[in-house]
């Protein structure tokens with residue numbers, strides 16, 4: 001069975017082709033980049049419309065398959081920005097109608113988890129989903145992916161990118177700040193803000209920004225990351241303790257951070273748990289993760305009529321009945 005998956009929730013437009021064994025035959029994407037400032041929804045959709053056809057063609061060529069050989073089309077139904085989501089949904093509907101293929105809308109966050117599980121072979125993890133827009137600590141309970149804790153304001157990647165922008169770095173600044181982390185071990189006091197099981201990052205960002213020019217950049221980068229990642233690690237540890245799970249799966253763009261991997265890894269060793277990090281290409285937003293989710297949901301019997309193929313900007317992780325496990 002082959003699924004073609006379309007990702008268009010935020011800055012990335014991607015098309016992936018994946019088979020039943022989670023072998024990735026193609027995973028083509030193009031990211032909308034800006035010189036400054038954040039993502040503007042109508043600009044995103046224009047970007048996606050412009051690259052959609054060529055990304056689709058590239059993916060088919062790379063896979064060596066014809067569209068007629070695809071068994072099911074999947075797209076990211078949400079969460080994300082409406083205008084961007086609608087480009088992916090529209091392409092999915094067109095392909096479905098033109099080539100008479102079944103079509104499915106899937107949850108973007110859950111797709112991160114399932115492809116991460118399939119590629120690392122972990123079974124029942126607490127997932128740390130750390131990306132630009134999202135920061136959630138998730139675990140399976142009673143056939144739902146329950147969000148145990150999450151950011152109440154900005155995503156952790158957004159925190160790093162915004163701080164980087166204040167230092168004059170381009171987008172995304174996460175990788176650069178991650179390198180700086182290892183050049184210092186001088187901690188400058190910053191606010192640590194965990195509320196129950198949830199996280200708040202904006203006060204931390206403001207406090208770090210006010211120290212720019214007063215504290216060396218590398219010490220500030222170290223302190224910002226150290227604080228934010230310690231907050232995330234604390235909540236993850238509490239989710240492990242509550243659920244008695246023994247695996248942690250780290251996904252999302254910030255999963256590439258060596259500093260975060262180090263901190264979570266240390267906590268896991270201390271608790272007798274194991275940390276799993278999938279390859280970077282699938283940790284980032286991509287079509288392959290949507291395609292894999294399409295395969296497992298289709299095999300479990302999920303069916304969509306064309307009228308079901310709407311998008312949902314606030315499509316929550318815990319809204320989805322887990323029929324495939």
Ligand code: ATP
Pocket residue numbers: 009010011130131132133134155156157158160161172173174175176178252253254255256257258283284285
């Ligand atoms: P989502 O739509 O799931 O919120 P996203 O749009 O933020 O995802 P991703 O590709 O998942 O996109 O993540 C991008 C984020 O990852 C950026 O904030 C970037 O700075 C951060 N990032 C990438 N590499 C690293 C790294 N090595 N260290 C820290 N952060 C990183």
Ligand code: FE2
Pocket residue numbers: 108112131252284285
């Ligand atoms: Fe994502």
